[in-house]
Amino acid sequence: MLGYLIRRVVYAAFAVWAVSIISFFIINLPPGDYVTSYIAQLAIQGNIIGAEEAESLREYYGLDQPIYVQYLKWMNQIRQGNLGFSFEFGLPVNDVIGERLILTMILAAATIVFIWIVAIPIGILSAVRQYSIWDHTFTFFGFVGLAVPDFMLALVMMYFSFVLFDFSVGGLFSPEYVSASWSLGRGIDLAQHMIIPIIILGTAGTASLIRITRANLLDELRKPYVATARAKGLSEWRLILKYPVRMALNPAISLTAYILPFLVSGSIVVSVVLGLPTVGPILLKALVAQDMFLAGGIILLIGWMTVVGTFLSDLLLVWADPRVKFEGR
Amino acid sequence: MQTPESESVVTEQDTVTEPLLSVQDLQTYFFTDEGTVKAVDGASFDVYAGQTLGIVGESGCGKSITAKSILQIIDRPGRIIGGQVKFSPDGAAVQNLLELEPNGPEIRSIRGGEISMIFQEPMTSFSPIHTFGNQIIEAIRLHSSLDKIEAHELAVDWMRRVGIPTPETRMSEYAYQFSGGQRQRAMIAMALCTEPRVLIADEPTTALDVTTQAQILDLLQTLQKQNDMAIVFITHDLGVIAEVADIVAVMYLGKVVEIGPVESIFSSPKHPYSKALLSSMPTIDAAHRERMPSITGAIPHPQNRPSGCAFHPRCPSYMSDICGLKEPELVSVGTDQQASCFLYGRD
Numbered sequence: 001m002l003g004y005l006i007r008r009v010v011y012a013a014f015a016v017w018a019v020s021i022i023s024f025f026i027i028n029l030p031p032g033d034y035v036t037s038y039i040a041q042l043a044i045q046g047n048i049i050g051a052e053e054a055e056s057l058r059e060y061y062g063l064d065q066p067i068y069v070q071y072l073k074w075m076n077q078i079r080q081g082n083l084g085f086s087f088e089f090g091l092p093v094n095d096v097i098g099e100r101l102i103l104t105m106i107l108a109a110a111t112i113v114f115i116w117i118v119a120i121p122i123g124i125l126s127a128v129r130q131y132s133i134w135d136h137t138f139t140f141f142g143f144v145g146l147a148v149p150d151f152m153l154a155l156v157m158m159y160f161s162f163v164l165f166d167f168s169v170g171g172l173f174s175p176e177y178v179s180a181s182w183s184l185g186r187g188i189d190l191a192q193h194m195i196i197p198i199i200i201l202g203t204a205g206t207a208s209l210i211r212i213t214r215a216n217l218l219d220e221l222r223k224p225y226v227a228t229a230r231a232k233g234l235s236e237w238r239l240i241l242k243y244p245v246r247m248a249l250n251p252a253i254s255l256t257a258y259i260l261p262f263l264v265s266g267s268i269v270v271s272v273v274l275g276l277p278t279v280g281p282i283l284l285k286a287l288v289a290q291d292m293f294l295a296g297g298i299i300l301l302i303g304w305m306t307v308v309g310t311f312l313s314d315l316l317l318v319w320a321d322p323r324v325k326f327e328g329r
Numbered sequence: 330m331q332t333p334e335s336e337s338v339v340t341e342q343d344t345v346t347e348p349l350l351s352v353q354d355l356q357t358y359f360f361t362d363e364g365t366v367k368a369v370d371g372a373s374f375d376v377y378a379g380q381t382l383g384i385v386g387e388s389g390c391g392k393s394i395t396a397k398s399i400l401q402i403i404d405r406p407g408r409i410i411g412g413q414v415k416f417s418p419d420g421a422a423v424q425n426l427l428e429l430e431p432n433g434p435e436i437r438s439i440r441g442g443e444i445s446m447i448f449q450e451p452m453t454s455f456s457p458i459h460t461f462g463n464q465i466i467e468a469i470r471l472h473s474s475l476d477k478i479e480a481h482e483l484a485v486d487w488m489r490r491v492g493i494p495t496p497e498t499r500m501s502e503y504a505y506q507f508s509g510g511q512r513q514r515a516m517i518a519m520a521l522c523t524e525p526r527v528l529i530a531d532e533p534t535t536a537l538d539v540t541t542q543a544q545i546l547d548l549l550q551t552l553q554k555q556n557d558m559a560i561v562f563i564t565h566d567l568g569v570i571a572e573v574a575d576i577v578a579v580m581y582l583g584k585v586v587e588i589g590p591v592e593s594i595f596s597s598p599k600h601p602y603s604k605a606l607l608s609s610m611p612t613i614d615a616a617h618r619e620r621m622p623s624i625t626g627a628i629p630h631p632q633n634r635p636s637g638c639a640f641h642p643r644c645p646s647y648m649s650d651i652c653g654l655k656e657p658e659l660v661s662v663g664t665d666q667q668a669s670c671f672l673y674g675r676d
Contacts, residue, residue: 130405222404224453230402231448232441232468232519236432243456321458322503 008314012307019303020078020296024071027292027299033063034087037290061087074293083300084293088286093297097279101301103172104278107194107201108263112256114198115205120252123213124245130218138210145207151269154200158274161196169196170275197274201267205259209252216251220244246320253316260309261302347417348375349559350399350444350527355412357391357398366631368394368407370583373659374576376527378419381553381560383574383591385567385606387628391583392563396529399561400440401431418443418526442472445520449532451512455504461488462500465519472523487518491548510541514548521552528553529561534569546573567610571595576665579603582629582639585659589666599668602640638670646672 035057039049049057058064062073074084083093126135158169171178172193177186220226221244229239268280279298286295318324357369369391376382384392398409414426416439429436440446448454455464465484469475475483481500488496491514504512513533520528530549534542550573553560562573570577570591577594579587579602587600598604605624626643629635635642641652651671659667660674 224448224450225456227397227402227404228446228448228454228516229456230440231400231446233437233439233471234441234467235437243459246458247456323457323505 004318008311012311015307016300016304019307020075020300021071023299023303024074024292024296025067027287027290027296028067030290032290033058034061034290034292035063037288038087041289074296078300083297086286086291086294088289088291088294093294096282096294097297097301100277100279100282103190103276104280105305106190107172107197107267107276107278108260110194111198111202111205111263112259114202115209115259116252116256118202119206119209120213120249123210123248124217124240126210126214127217127221127248128240135214142207142210145203148203150200150204150267151273153203154270154273157196157200169193172197172276172278197270197276200270200274201263205263209255212255213248213252216248217244220247223247250317250321253313253320257306257309257313261306346377347423349378349416349418350376350561351413351415352376352395352399353413353415355395355398355409355414357394357403357407357409359407361406364632367583367634368631369398370634371412372578372580372583372585373412374578374585374588376559376561378526378559379553379557380575381562381573383570383577384561384563384580385565385570385577386580387565387606389628389631390580392565392580393531394583395580396446396531396561396563399426399529400444400446401426401429401436402440416444416527438472441468441520441525442523443525444527444529445523445525446529446531447513447516447520447533449535451509451516451536452504454516455512457504460501460503461507461515461519465500465515465522468519469522483522484518487522488515490552491515491518491521492544493518509537510544513537513541513545517545517548517552521556521558524556525558527559527561529563531563532565533562535564535566542569549573567607579606582631582634584639584669586640586670587666587668588659589663589668593663593666597663599662599666599673600640600670601644601646601672603668605643605645646670648672651675 035054038057039054042049055064062070065073077084081094083097085091086093086096089096122138126138129135161167161169172190173186174189174193177189180186221240223244226239226244229243230236232239234242267276267278268284270276271278271280272284279301283295283298285291286298352375353373355369355372356367359366359368372391372395374382374384384395386392394403394407397403399414401409403409409427412427415423416426417423426436426439429439455461462481462484465487466477466480469480469483470477473480485496485500488499493499493511493514499507507515513536516533528549533549534545537545546569549560552558560573562570564570574591577589577591578585579594579598579600581602587594587598587603594603595607598607602624605622608622609624611621624643625645629639629642635653637651637653637655638644638657641647644652648671655671657669657671659669662668662673
């Protein structure tokens with residue numbers, strides 16, 4: 001068991017390292033660099049920069065060096081906990097991402113909790129009462145939830161919450177708390193502002209988890225061990241919750257690992273629409289401006305979250321399914 | 330095999346004692362999109378304390394559905410639409426189990442309590458992610474007021490009684506850590522730890538190798554003697570039936586076509602289907618390279634049940650003036666032996 005854990009940690013570390021290389025080179029793939037896009041930006045404003053000045057800018061940012069040297073320098077900084085310097089913001093990447101990363105993770109975690117709380121009971125009900133009115137209703141809304149783009153859902157919900165409840169959706173804080181330091185009041189304000197983003201971000205995940213739970217549970221309900229439990233005299237709900245639901249949850253646990261990075265990177269459009277101070281809009285901005293250390297830093301963090309999420313879900317699986325730890329030996 | 334003397338004792342008991350479990354005209358249909366499948370269509374038999382009733386028939390003849398119908402654990406889209414399952418444990422008032430609410434507390438206290446069931450596939454019949462201890466203790470505590478520690482002790486005791494070595498450590502193991510024979514032993518422990526009056530064994534030895542099979546059959550017979558328990562033993566294996574059964578019911582397409590003492594069925598089967606089934610058994614003294622007799626034709630698709638006697642298209646004694654037109658009833662064809670065939674009366 002301990003050996004399994006150690007091996008997983010080693011794999012995870014290796015995966016994060018691989019992500020750092022791939023993300024760095026992907027960012028360098030588009031032609032040009034930050035200086036190119038900076039010059040283009042200045043040109044729009046009417047300032048023309050000469051080739052010499054461009055070269056000295058490249059030298060200043062270290063962009064004249066070969067890619068592998070840039071990578072090694074970046075890695076060396078990361079080793080010290082510094083993700084590099086953002087050209088676009090003129091600030092260290094850590095400062096740019098800082099609170100946004102915390103807010104992103106709070107939002108992602110809350111969304112996952114929301115997805116689980118909503119999707120699993122509905123999935124169970126849909127499977128146990130297959131083809132009932134409940135099943136058909138939830139199936140219908142599930143497909144709608146999957147099909148509607150979330151930015152559209154965001155716009156619709158913004159409109160209705162403003163018109164019906166006079167509640168302005170946008171950002172994660174009321175104006176008076178935006179730059180305040182953390183306090184109970186700020187936490188409550190955040191929780192209130194998170195409700196609508198959570199619903200919007202969680203809809204697609206909820207819909208797919210309902211489908212997955214339902215399909216898995218339908219398979220499990222036909223297994224002989226369910227008949228055994230029934231023949232023992234267990235009441236129907238007790239046996240369903242103890243046996244087939246436990247089995248049906250395993251794929252749902254694995255799925256959670258994949259939802260986590262999706263919530264960060266996939267929420268860009270929603271974050272822009274709702275004006276959420278998360279890392280999504282910053283990533284978009286960094287990619288457009290070819291702000292390579294900022295973009296690289298964010299992608300590295302997302303990769304890291306994926307690896308950690310997978311690792312956590314593997315641990316959950318070991319806990320949930322005793323066969324895993326023996327097979328993985 | 331029983332001697333004729335003990336057989337006559339059994340016959341005497343029949344006239345005196347009431348059957349422990351009496352299934353009468355049971356009908357279980359499956360309502361599918363493609364049509365109605367009459368999985369069990371009028372099965373009747375009695376089960377007595379201390380005796381084993383063997384139900385034998387080809388795959389798909391409704392043996393397992395009959396067993397599950399007794400406890401009302403039919404999966405959708407199956408439904409019991411008629412008949413009676415009368416249960417009278419030790420002289421208590423006769424109760425029709427089919428009148429009980431399908432998942433109500435009365436039937437649940439009988440399930441696993443007074444009537445237990447063991448299944449064909451001991452691997453998949455246990456939860457793969459719960460320990461044996463967990464599952465056996467659960468059965469005990471459902472049907473008794475023992476606390477956790479007492480239930481644990483009883484479970485260990487039963488694991489030992491069914492011949493599982495070092496039961497204390499094995500209580501905390503999972504299904505995949507046991508061999509097939511041990512899993513079936515654990516299944517028997519789980520079924521019998523509540524001391525049921527009736528054990529329904531649905532092909533309990535089919536998935537096991539022959540040596541293990543013999544051990545499991547011995548174990549079941551030993552435990553049956555200790556508790557004077559009735560066993561309903563379902564199998565397609567005539568060899569196993571000859572070894573364990575006192576009474577044999579032969580099923581064909583959801584009906585009991587012949588029922589009688591095991592000796593009578595094996596020595597003088599009356600129904601053409603029973604005859605064909607027995608003659609298709611491989612014998613040790615068959616001539617070299619002799620072709621094994623088999624029943625002509627195939628089992629009809631359950632949705633296209635033949636009219637009249639369901640066996641008539643495959644029957645060597647087919648009589649065109651009646652067999653395809655009328656359904657035969659079970660009639661007496663010998664001592665305690667009944668068969669449903671127009672060869673023995675045309676009423």
